Amino acid sequence: MTDAAAPRTLNIDFVSDVVCPWCAVGLGGLETALERLKGEGIAADIRFQPFELNPGMAPEGENIVEHIGRKYGATPEQSAANRAMIAQRGAEAGFDLRMTDASRIWNTFDAHRLLHWAGEQGAEAQKRLKRALLTAHFTDNRNIADAGVLTATVEAVGLDRAEAAEILASGRYAAEVRAEQDLWRSRGITSVPAVVVEGKYLISGGQPAAVFEDALRRIASEV
Numbered sequence: 001m002t003d004a005a006a007p008r009t010l011n012i013d014f015v016s017d018v019v020c021p022w023c024a025v026g027l028g029g030l031e032t033a034l035e036r037l038k039g040e041g042i043a044a045d046i047r048f049q050p051f052e053l054n055p056g057m058a059p060e061g062e063n064i065v066e067h068i069g070r071k072y073g074a075t076p077e078q079s080a081a082n083r084a085m086i087a088q089r090g091a092e093a094g095f096d097l098r099m100t101d102a103s104r105i106w107n108t109f110d111a112h113r114l115l116h117w118a119g120e121q122g123a124e125a126q127k128r129l130k131r132a133l134l135t136a137h138f139t140d141n142r143n144i145a146d147a148g149v150l151t152a153t154v155e156a157v158g159l160d161r162a163e164a165a166e167i168l169a170s171g172r173y174a175a176e177v178r179a180e181q182d183l184w185r186s187r188g189i190t191s192v193p194a195v196v197v198e199g200k201y202l203i204s205g206g207q208p209a210a211v212f213e214d215a216l217r218r219i220a221s222e223v
Helices: 021-040 066-070 076-092 107-118 125-137 147-156 161-170 173-188 210-222
Strands: 008-016 044-052 194-197 201-204
Touching: 008 210, 021 044, 021 076, 021 125, 021 210, 044 107, 044 125, 044 173, 044 210, 076 147, 107 125, 107 147, 107 161, 107 173, 125 147, 147 161, 147 210, 194 210, 201 210
Parallel strands: 008 044
Antiparallel strands: 008 194, 194 201
Protein backbone atom coordinates (compact mmCIF):
# COMPACT_ATOMS: atom_id res chain seq x y z
CA MET A 1 0.00 0.00 0.00
CA THR A 2 1.48 3.32 -1.04
CA ASP A 3 1.25 6.45 1.04
CA ALA A 4 -1.05 9.24 -0.09
CA ALA A 5 0.62 12.23 -1.62
CA ALA A 6 1.94 14.62 0.99
CA PRO A 7 -0.20 17.75 1.48
CA ARG A 8 1.12 20.76 -0.40
CA THR A 9 0.71 24.34 0.75
CA LEU A 10 1.33 26.81 -2.03
CA ASN A 11 2.52 30.36 -1.36
CA ILE A 12 0.34 32.78 -3.28
CA ASP A 13 0.79 36.53 -3.72
CA PHE A 14 -2.52 38.06 -4.78
CA VAL A 15 -1.62 41.42 -6.32
CA SER A 16 -4.73 43.58 -6.56
CA ASP A 17 -6.62 46.78 -5.81
CA VAL A 18 -9.81 47.14 -3.78
CA VAL A 19 -11.56 49.18 -6.50
CA CYS A 20 -10.85 46.53 -9.13
CA PRO A 21 -13.99 44.46 -9.84
CA TRP A 22 -12.01 41.78 -11.65
CA CYS A 23 -9.95 41.39 -8.47
CA ALA A 24 -13.13 40.48 -6.59
CA VAL A 25 -14.04 38.01 -9.35
CA GLY A 26 -10.56 36.51 -9.23
CA LEU A 27 -10.52 36.23 -5.45
CA GLY A 28 -13.84 34.42 -5.45
CA GLY A 29 -12.62 32.05 -8.15
CA LEU A 30 -9.38 31.35 -6.31
CA GLU A 31 -11.12 30.66 -3.00
CA THR A 32 -13.60 28.30 -4.66
CA ALA A 33 -10.77 26.45 -6.38
CA LEU A 34 -8.90 26.03 -3.11
CA GLU A 35 -12.03 24.69 -1.43
CA ARG A 36 -12.36 22.09 -4.19
CA LEU A 37 -8.69 21.14 -3.90
CA LYS A 38 -8.81 20.45 -0.16
CA GLY A 39 -9.63 16.81 -0.80
CA GLU A 40 -6.46 16.50 -2.89
CA GLY A 41 -4.28 17.84 -0.09
CA ILE A 42 -3.62 21.16 -1.81
CA ALA A 43 -3.86 24.34 0.28
CA ALA A 44 -2.46 27.85 0.06
CA ASP A 45 -1.06 30.68 2.14
CA ILE A 46 -2.36 33.85 0.49
CA ARG A 47 -0.73 37.23 0.94
CA PHE A 48 -2.49 40.28 -0.52
CA GLN A 49 -0.09 42.63 -2.25
CA PRO A 50 -0.87 46.27 -3.09
CA PHE A 51 -1.48 47.67 -6.55
CA GLU A 52 -3.08 51.06 -7.21
CA LEU A 53 -5.01 51.29 -10.46
CA ASN A 54 -5.21 55.07 -10.02
CA PRO A 55 -2.42 56.27 -7.73
CA GLY A 56 -3.10 59.89 -8.63
CA MET A 57 -6.82 59.77 -7.82
CA ALA A 58 -7.98 62.87 -5.96
CA PRO A 59 -9.45 62.54 -2.44
CA GLU A 60 -12.96 63.30 -3.76
CA GLY A 61 -12.76 60.41 -6.21
CA GLU A 62 -14.31 60.34 -9.67
CA ASN A 63 -17.60 59.20 -11.14
CA ILE A 64 -17.19 55.71 -12.61
CA VAL A 65 -18.73 56.54 -16.01
CA GLU A 66 -16.55 59.63 -16.41
CA HIS A 67 -13.50 57.73 -15.19
CA ILE A 68 -13.93 54.79 -17.57
CA GLY A 69 -14.67 57.16 -20.44
CA ARG A 70 -11.57 59.24 -19.79
CA LYS A 71 -9.23 56.32 -19.11
CA TYR A 72 -10.41 53.79 -21.69
CA GLY A 73 -12.48 55.79 -24.15
CA ALA A 74 -15.66 53.84 -23.36
CA THR A 75 -19.06 55.38 -24.05
CA PRO A 76 -21.63 55.45 -21.21
CA GLU A 77 -23.47 52.61 -22.97
CA GLN A 78 -20.32 50.52 -23.25
CA SER A 79 -19.51 51.22 -19.61
CA ALA A 80 -22.97 50.11 -18.49
CA ALA A 81 -22.81 46.90 -20.54
CA ASN A 82 -19.38 46.10 -19.18
CA ARG A 83 -20.50 46.69 -15.58
CA ALA A 84 -23.47 44.37 -16.08
CA MET A 85 -21.20 41.63 -17.41
CA ILE A 86 -18.74 42.02 -14.54
CA ALA A 87 -21.60 42.03 -12.01
CA GLN A 88 -22.74 38.68 -13.40
CA ARG A 89 -19.23 37.26 -13.11
CA GLY A 90 -19.02 38.66 -9.60
CA ALA A 91 -22.26 36.93 -8.59
CA GLU A 92 -20.89 33.64 -9.89
CA ALA A 93 -17.79 34.22 -7.74
CA GLY A 94 -19.79 35.09 -4.62
CA PHE A 95 -19.51 38.89 -4.72
CA ASP A 96 -22.41 41.35 -5.00
CA LEU A 97 -20.97 44.03 -7.30
CA ARG A 98 -23.44 46.93 -7.43
CA MET A 99 -21.90 49.34 -9.91
CA THR A 100 -24.27 52.05 -11.12
CA ASP A 101 -23.90 55.25 -13.14
CA ALA A 102 -23.56 57.08 -9.82
CA SER A 103 -20.76 54.89 -8.42
CA ARG A 104 -17.37 56.44 -7.78
CA ILE A 105 -13.75 55.34 -7.95
CA TRP A 106 -11.66 56.25 -4.89
CA ASN A 107 -8.04 56.64 -3.93
CA THR A 108 -6.97 53.36 -2.30
CA PHE A 109 -3.57 54.11 -0.79
CA ASP A 110 -4.88 54.29 2.77
CA ALA A 111 -6.79 51.04 2.29
CA HIS A 112 -3.56 49.37 1.21
CA ARG A 113 -1.77 50.71 4.30
CA LEU A 114 -4.40 49.08 6.50
CA LEU A 115 -4.17 45.83 4.55
CA HIS A 116 -0.42 45.84 5.15
CA TRP A 117 -1.05 46.30 8.88
CA ALA A 118 -3.67 43.54 8.90
CA GLY A 119 -1.20 41.24 7.17
CA GLU A 120 1.20 41.68 10.08
CA GLN A 121 -1.53 40.21 12.27
CA GLY A 122 -1.91 37.12 10.14
CA ALA A 123 -3.22 35.87 6.81
CA GLU A 124 -6.77 35.40 8.05
CA ALA A 125 -6.97 38.93 9.42
CA GLN A 126 -5.73 40.32 6.13
CA LYS A 127 -8.20 38.22 4.12
CA ARG A 128 -11.13 39.34 6.32
CA LEU A 129 -10.21 42.98 5.79
CA LYS A 130 -9.64 42.52 2.05
CA ARG A 131 -13.07 41.00 1.54
CA ALA A 132 -14.69 43.64 3.77
CA LEU A 133 -13.11 46.48 1.79
CA LEU A 134 -14.30 44.97 -1.50
CA THR A 135 -17.80 44.70 -0.02
CA ALA A 136 -17.71 48.26 1.33
CA HIS A 137 -16.79 49.59 -2.10
CA PHE A 138 -18.74 47.39 -4.49
CA THR A 139 -21.79 46.33 -2.47
CA ASP A 140 -22.31 49.23 -0.07
CA ASN A 141 -20.90 51.94 -2.37
CA ARG A 142 -19.03 53.54 0.51
CA ASN A 143 -16.10 55.95 0.22
CA ILE A 144 -13.10 53.78 1.03
CA ALA A 145 -10.83 56.81 0.96
CA ASP A 146 -12.66 58.13 4.05
CA ALA A 147 -10.97 57.45 7.38
CA GLY A 148 -14.28 56.87 9.15
CA VAL A 149 -15.38 54.27 6.61
CA LEU A 150 -12.00 52.57 6.77
CA THR A 151 -11.87 52.38 10.56
CA ALA A 152 -15.47 51.14 10.74
CA THR A 153 -14.59 48.40 8.26
CA VAL A 154 -11.56 47.47 10.34
CA GLU A 155 -13.71 47.23 13.46
CA ALA A 156 -16.33 45.12 11.67
CA VAL A 157 -13.77 42.39 10.98
CA GLY A 158 -12.49 42.31 14.55
CA LEU A 159 -9.40 44.49 14.25
CA ASP A 160 -8.46 47.44 16.45
CA ARG A 161 -10.26 50.58 15.26
CA ALA A 162 -8.20 52.94 17.42
CA GLU A 163 -4.93 51.60 16.07
CA ALA A 164 -6.26 51.83 12.52
CA ALA A 165 -7.14 55.48 13.10
CA GLU A 166 -3.63 56.13 14.41
CA ILE A 167 -2.13 54.47 11.33
CA LEU A 168 -4.21 56.62 9.00
CA ALA A 169 -3.38 59.82 10.87
CA SER A 170 0.33 59.12 11.15
CA GLY A 171 1.12 57.86 7.65
CA ARG A 172 2.49 54.62 9.04
CA TYR A 173 3.23 51.90 6.43
CA ALA A 174 3.29 54.40 3.56
CA ALA A 175 6.92 53.58 2.73
CA GLU A 176 6.28 49.85 3.00
CA VAL A 177 3.29 49.96 0.65
CA ARG A 178 5.16 52.04 -1.92
CA ALA A 179 8.11 49.64 -1.76
CA GLU A 180 5.83 46.65 -2.28
CA GLN A 181 4.14 48.32 -5.24
CA ASP A 182 7.52 49.16 -6.77
CA LEU A 183 8.64 45.56 -6.26
CA TRP A 184 5.69 44.07 -8.12
CA ARG A 185 5.97 46.60 -10.93
CA SER A 186 9.66 45.71 -11.24
CA ARG A 187 8.59 42.09 -11.65
CA GLY A 188 6.45 43.02 -14.62
CA ILE A 189 3.02 43.32 -13.00
CA THR A 190 1.12 46.01 -14.91
CA SER A 191 -2.48 44.83 -14.51
CA VAL A 192 -4.49 43.10 -11.82
CA PRO A 193 -5.47 40.72 -10.46
CA ALA A 194 -2.11 39.02 -10.80
CA VAL A 195 -1.92 35.75 -8.87
CA VAL A 196 1.71 34.75 -8.38
CA VAL A 197 2.22 31.21 -7.10
CA GLU A 198 5.50 30.18 -5.47
CA GLY A 199 7.08 33.40 -6.72
CA LYS A 200 7.24 32.22 -10.35
CA TYR A 201 3.92 31.01 -11.74
CA LEU A 202 1.57 33.78 -12.91
CA ILE A 203 -2.20 33.41 -13.29
CA SER A 204 -3.53 36.66 -14.76
CA GLY A 205 -7.00 38.14 -14.60
CA GLY A 206 -10.30 37.43 -12.92
CA GLN A 207 -10.36 33.77 -13.82
CA PRO A 208 -13.20 31.36 -12.98
CA ALA A 209 -12.67 28.68 -10.35
CA ALA A 210 -12.04 25.91 -12.89
CA VAL A 211 -9.05 27.77 -14.36
CA PHE A 212 -7.50 28.31 -10.93
CA GLU A 213 -8.21 24.72 -9.96
CA ASP A 214 -6.44 23.28 -13.00
CA ALA A 215 -3.51 25.67 -12.70
CA LEU A 216 -2.97 25.09 -8.98
CA ARG A 217 -3.21 21.33 -9.38
CA ARG A 218 -0.54 21.44 -12.09
CA ILE A 219 1.70 23.75 -10.08
CA ALA A 220 1.36 21.59 -6.96
CA SER A 221 2.59 18.61 -8.98
CA GLU A 222 5.69 20.53 -10.07
CA VAL A 223 6.89 22.15 -6.86
